[in-house]
Amino acid sequence: MHDPDAPDHDDAPSGLTRRNFLTRAGAAGIAGVAASIPLAAALAEGVPEATDAAPDIPGTVPIALRVNGATLRMRIDPRATLLDTLRESVHLTGTKKGCDHGQCGACTVHVNGERVNSCLRLALMHEGDDITTIEGIGSPDALHPMQAAFVAHDGYQCGYCTSGQIMSAVALMKEPCGPRDSDVKELMSGNICRCGAYPNIVAAIQDVRGNSPMRQG
């Protein structure tokens, strides 16, 4: 998948990537990202010491989030949204920030299997919930069928809205949805694509649902 936040070069000198360089350079100025958990370490469940050892920044609060099956402990600004926490504290940057007020759907994740806009969720409200992000549904080596269908049908252009579109589409598979293209469009109406890849997105979803595209609506 094309991800603008992905490391620029796998063979970058001393493992330096654009993102981790920016993160380190900016860390001193970012209140609230008290404890950054290296993702690899975080994925080994129950690692929390690394973060508890981090110095407490005044005003931050401890939180444990279950993300893609792993329990992660960290300290966050109590005002932090789930979106910012996923991106800035957990470093899962597949979830995108578009409008930051619930109008575009780029930040869509699943909470206990239901899709929500992570920009409208305070992270503090989600202790104990099962959170699934785009990183949790498939990997480049083992794409989720919906990811594969988006690739096959060219369901994106710039790719910025894509992870949100795919998270919505995966949730849609378990929701009551009629067979027609117009039914899919209605249930995908919470995800906006500025490039206008809508016909291909609908085709990808209909493919996974086993429906041939019906262009009547």
Added chain:
Amino acid sequence: MKTALSTLEMRRATSVAEALEILRDEPRMPIAGATDVYVGLNFGTLPELRYLDIWALDELRTITVNEDVLVLGALATYTMMVASALVQERLPMMIEAARQVGGPQIQNRGTIGGNIANGSPAGDSLPVLAACDAVVVLQSAGAERRVKFTEFYTGYRKTVMRRDELVVAVEVPRVSGRQWFRKVGTRAAQAISKVVVAGVRGEGARIAVGSIAPTVIRLTATERALATGSLDEAMVALRGEVNPIDDIRSTADYRKRVTENLVRRFWTETA
């Protein structure tokens, strides 16, 4: 942009009784779906920094019929209402409204109680509740009272609720007559209303409009004119009682014209 550490502080209640005790002892803003809370927080327009998370109060997540009254628990989400056979049978205009609130992601979290308590004049479910003469059920520690929905708001985002009270349900008596709902926004999906109208045509007409005044309003003069006179007379009455403003989403002129058009359409489509 968040620049300084705040004092935002959250408590979570696990039962209605616990929530009411907390609200009795300390002022807190109850939040559930919180789909509008963070918008205000991020824009700096929400002074409230102490919250009570009531999402876990499953006892309020119900849709039932009691003695011919449809009871929507405060935590019934838009998704729940859209899927409910009881709502479909008794209050189909609420399903129309619920399907047009944000997208499915917001419908999964937004609640009827939140829409009521938040009190935005553009809340899409509010004209439905105003048109069907709903009753809001408020509880505080050891007490309960019922308030007519049409008397619930006292001004822009102001209600009769005390700080120790919680919206626990809204009761909708059986609606006789045809129900009609229409929302006009910038686009069909994911837009906030410029004008939103709910109407019931039974023996007379009951019409409620959102987004054109500081609170949702009933068009009482228009309703009277429709009951006794012609549509044109009703339009004269409507112009006399509708005074919208220019704001970020629309202009007064546009809103007035669209309100007229929608009321005309309501009356002809339900004839």
